[in-house]
Amino acid sequence: MVVLRAGMCPGLDEDLVRDLRAADVKTVEDLVSCNLEELAQRCSVSYKALFAVRRVLLAQHSAFPVSGADLYEELLSSTAILSTGNPSLDKLLDSGLYTGEITELSGGPGSGKSQVCFGVAVHVSQQLKQNVIYVDTTGGFTASRLLQMLQTETSDKEEQMAALQRIRVFRVFDVFSLLDCLFGLCSDGLQQASVGGGSVKAVIVDSVSAVVAPLLGGKHNEGMSLMSQVAGVLRTMAKDFNVAALVTNYVTRSSSGELQPGLGVSWSHIPRTRILLERLEEGTTAASSAAATADVSRSSLRSATLIKSSRQPCLIREEFDLQWWSRSKDQKTSGLKRKREEDSDS
């Protein structure tokens, strides 16, 4: 609700605001919805003046329609696809993270969500040479892990430092600080995070469920409203500044026992693309030895299932190795060659 104040537009002076308030018209919405002739008579103001004020206020506060052709041209020129650095994930995501959209990664504990986020941050910063905003809500961010990943990409210390500098980290531990941080970033046009003249291309929030989930449930609606606000600011950021937003979420079990992303039905409409990460079950028998199960728990293989996408058929599944981002360049190229052969064989 936008409250009417003097000086908002030419023709809206103190006297007019007072007369309108006396007639119970306090906000722009009230003024726009009411009958102007009646109002003009009640406030003894000229109809023409009121009509002019209404027209200016409406033009100031409403959204403008854009032709579909212009919108498409603009999107063609400004949308970028950021590769995640891992070819299996890229295949699921239809070649990478799209700017202007929210992508969600969900998975249980230890399923590798944070590792994937680190990998994406390192890839965008080092290979694509773009800035990254990393919002950490769980305290799980370690720069040494990122350095480890970077050391396999390049051995030049200067380049490593430059890449690390392009990743701006914000630590927030409750939803109000998260909203504060995101709104603050939006209001100054992401300038805070644009280091060295580059532009921010990716915003990673790990994880959004850690700050929102404690507020849900119970009789109060504030939790749902705060969740909507987080969604709103992330979408605005993604669309207006052309960044790819990547968020992580936890999982719950549905009534039929299968895994599903958390935060409920109201959150499920918000990300454009959703991926579910799971640990791979190696075919261990019930009588497996302790050593075998220990191997499984230390394995870095994960499977990713696409559960929502507007571009690909759903439920396609890819397996990948979390250690992909730590491999050296030679290991990566040989891995890619092997993968291409496998794909052409199947």
Added chain:
Amino acid sequence: MGTKLTMADMSGSHDQLLFVFSGEVVEVCGPERTGKTELLYHLLCRCVLPKSAGGLEVDVMFVDTDYSLDMFRLVSIIDSRLTRALSPSAGSDEEVLRSCLSRLLVVHCSSSSQLLLTLHFLENSFSSRPGLALLLIDSISAFYWLDRCEGGASFSKQEEKLSKCSELLGRLLRDYRITVFATCHAIRRIHSGLSSSSFSSSDSDRPYLCRSWQHLVTHRLLCSRQASTAGGSKEQRMRQIFTVHCSSSTGTKAHRISSFHVTDGGVDFT
């Protein structure tokens, strides 16, 4: 105007799901991933495509409240329909695509007050463009939780903005003879195990938006996804079948059901 819009036209199927006349409001509701936005794209294509490709050549206004309009997906659907209908070498595809897209107007709203002000502002567009016959809102429930929290303890304050939007929409419908399709997201999980044959009036997807909106709605389309059958080839499991269940407040009380699946070329009714 009296243009009749039917949903099942593109597939040439004789089983028509829905006849919509101008001045009516259709609410498309259902949980996520049930094809609601795809249905809107299908309708959009039907309207903006040239007559030679089976379209109606009318203008469409798309109000996007939750940034869910995927222009690339829309363009790929329009493209595939155009190549199917017109011969591949018929003139420049770019020109035809551009002319189709120029019949579409897109507006983004980020709060319910902005939605209300924008609808007022759009009245000018409706009066100056008589070819504007269809208003799509995706989705009308985007600000539900924000409004509920802002309104505090009183229900009437919570529903005030959406009520005002509904009243304004009612007036626009009468004055300009447009048709409105709006999607509405579900807020409660529908429990699996409800077969489509046991639909009663008290189904688990009860309308939850304000009364003024519910009075405005003429037809309600409830979308759901059929549980994928066990067994069958991998191909069959990939092709998810979506069903649409239509109930109208006018005419007969009989329910009509239709099913479709989503292909690269958009919605394909079976």
